[in-house]
Amino acid sequence: MDLKYIRLLSKQYPTIAEACTEIINLEAILNLPKGTEHFLTDVHGEHEQFVHVLKNGSGVVKRKVEELFKNSLMECEKKSLATLIYYPEQKLDLILKEEKNIDDWYKIALYRLIEICRYVSSIYTRSKVRKALPKDFAYIIEELLHDGNLYEDKEQYYDGIINTIIKTDRAREFIVSLSKLIQRLIIDRLHILGDIYDRGSRPDIILDTLMEYHSIDIQWGNHDVIWMAAAAGVKACVANALRISSRYSNLDIIEDVYGISILPLATFALEQYKDDPCELFLPKDCNDKVYSNNEKQLIAKIHKAIAIIQFKLEGEIIDRRPEFEMEHRLLFNNINFKEGSIDIKGKNYKLMDNNFPTIDPENPYKLTRGEEILIDKLSASFVNSEKLQKHVEFLFAKGSMYLKFNSNLLFHGCIPLNEDGSFRNMLIKGKNYCGKKLFDRFDTLVREGYFNKSNSTEKLYGMDVMWYLWIGPCSPLFGKEEMATFERYFIEDKECHIERKNPYYRLRESDEMCDMIFEEFGLDPRKSHIINGHVPIERKKGESPIKCNGRLLVIDGGFSRAYQEKTGIAGYTLIYDSMGLQLVAHNHFKSTEEAIINETDILSTTTILEKEKERKRVRDTDIGVELQREIEDLEKLLMSYRKGLIKEKL
Incomplete structure (x- = not known):
């Protein structure tokens, strides 16, 4: 059976050289930093806040701007640059009305955006970045992402590209494309843990946005x-x-x-x-x-x-x-x-x-x-x-009822349990x-x-x-x-309004329950997390979204305005990057117009849940496991070529 599969694989890699090249490529990918995952839940039709949080990556864009321009830009310039990345079309409309020397502004903005783009694309292969490039400017952006400062002979070459973009009146379109590329590269994978619909007015806008997203579950x-x-x-x-x-x-x-x-x-x-x-x-x-x-x-x-x-x-x-x-x-x-x-x-x-x-x-x-x-x-x-x-x-x-991804178990509500903590049966x-x-x-x-x-x-x-x-x-x-x-x-009597929760919600601080769930779903209890939403966390009453010593995370903090009086905040989101897990608590979002005109971002508080001693690499992820299997198969193909079991197609 192995040989039969290896023969099929040889059609894709018909020579020793091609098989070796792919092994080298995959091994290199395994050593890249793990991509950033973004978790949201219970958005309930609140399209303006959702789109903003998606654009700013729950503060990741702002953090990258701060890391890159910490000592070289004033705070107001950083805010303006972040807003340009979030809403390039709308922000450019305002700038074109106010800016007197637009060509100089274009040149400065383009260099800053290119620098950010280089920074956020550095964790990916050139091939992956190439696939993300906008069609109209793919070649130009790819050239500019290779740092001209390292090569003095090419400084004029890079300056020439920027000046020509401005001269040919394509600066606006180029800035829009760069901003959207940065948004895309900031987040490698988006997880939505349910309840897109109801309460808020435009779940359709949320779904239309998600349908255009590059990687989502x-x-x-x-x-x-x-x-x-x-x-x-x-x-x-x-x-x-x-x-x-x-x-x-x-x-x-x-x-x-x-x-x-x-x-x-x-x-x-x-x-x-x-x-x-x-x-x-x-x-x-x-x-x-x-x-x-x-x-x-x-x-x-x-x-x-x-x-x-x-x-x-x-x-x-x-x-x-x-x-x-x-x-x-x-x-x-x-x-x-x-x-x-x-x-x-x-x-x-x-x-x-x-x-x-x-x-x-x-x-x-x-x-x-x-x-x-x-x-x-x-x-x-x-x-x-x-x-x-x-x-x-x-x-x-x-979509699905649940997902196992990178040692995390994702589902919307709960695992149905009995009062004694055992799994609850249903007859079907x-x-x-x-x-x-x-x-x-x-x-x-x-x-x-x-x-x-x-x-x-x-x-x-x-x-x-x-x-x-x-x-x-x-x-x-x-x-x-x-x-x-x-x-x-x-019925007026509020005693009748009480909806008794499943024992899961009472037992979710229990290590025994978490261990039982991880074992049931085939996950390692030592490094896995349960992530869900559904029941809003009432932070104003002192409730924490971090359960069971950080092994279970409830990230419903009231994204829907209908819940915000109860929760005291405007939602939680979760960021999982190569350096660890970060929980982000958001304050109320006024409006898109306010964010563009006054450059006001959502005020958010970030809590570091886990910090990795060593940066997580692709080899530590589910994709890394798949790539390892591919490498093993290619090594078998290589051995088959060298032993003469399969002939090269030279």
Whole structure:
């Protein structure tokens, strides 16, 4: 079998010389510094802050500017240079209006950008840098990256290139290309640990940005799965997506971005709730949109109408899947419609709203004919939205339930555990799954629910599992026993609003738990980390994102404005470079306009979590392991050539 494989390899490297050259090349790559990884989670549609953090690499760009120009530039010049790298087009528009001697400014800016570009590209092979170069200026940039100061004979050559760029009126385009190249080279790999969707107004901009990113992986969050399921036609998740968009005043993304008309829903809501003020369903004021009272009233009616439909559709899944063990969530069965009260866990509560014109007390989970027609129409619109399908296909292509990467275990929420700390089992099609096998099984079922084109039982089961991942007690993406959506809407007593978390969140300071998880996922407990988000860290109450002596890191610090009052900051991000791990805490981001005009960056605090005694090299990474295997295979090929087992193709 080895010889058969070696013969195939010989077609790619047909001579001893070519095999040797590749071995030398790969060995050299193994000794390069490890590339920088950037971790973000729970961005929840906050596109402006997300794009800024992506552009500045959570402060990496600013740090590189400081390292390179520490004693040669004033602070204001460093700030201006960093802003130019973040937003080259917009910053150049302002400079062109203000700068009197633009040619001199261009020359200084170009030399500074080239110097930064040389600095950040130094950890990569020339081949990798070459592949990242913008097509229009690839040859020129490659020439300029070879330092002319080392070769006096070439000083005029380099000066000539810069002067000609300015003379031919290409300086603006060249600066933009250099700035974007620096942004690209600063971060080698981007990790998104879930929840791109909901609450913030423009998750589509985030996804469009990620689709252009050079190296990325995504670990799905429960809010992402809602939209993935809605795109697959899961009606309960269509209703969820619409309900959350109504709650956070984000119906624009439904209509304007994804081209899904909510007119049928608005018409239905006005008919059913025309005299109902729907005060409990008024939208939250958590973004910059301004609505009139009439608009708020309409959104409130839409919100209530789709919430009731959602509860009914979820009831159908719970009834269809007894193995989900969620019968206790069939709360409509516990309502006393005459008295306007509900019995929950043996206790009676008064409902704050008892107007349910579409609910039949004798059969509370049955959709009315109008609701059936409406949800069929809305579901078809989600399935046929070209842009939504494009975004969801990207989430499937780059996403998964979890990822093992460079000794780190990445997932969104939790590892479902029992009270005693053991892995929690879930029965799926007659077989019990837990730990890693549960994650793997969920990953397969989610893909079946979306990609299976037939109206088969397998597809329906996969679709139901997608909904379960949003709300189910054994879902690694949810991590709670139940979601108290109904209680929060209709019951005043906050005791009912509490959502009991999985024991994982109580045990995550335990070395034993971390060791058990690392062993389950095949990672070395001595050098591995668990990295996740999902539950915001309340720093204002003194909570730390660093758990279990730094072995487990929770990097949800409230990227979404809806959480920032609770957390006291505007999000955490993580940087993992050749020198170690750094946790970055961000303050509130005002706006892109403020960042460009006043050159204000996000105020961030960096904490060094781990500092390597020796700089990590590519050989210490997962890619390094793959390269080592390639080298071993090439050495076998070389031996086969030299022993005459395989003939060179000279």
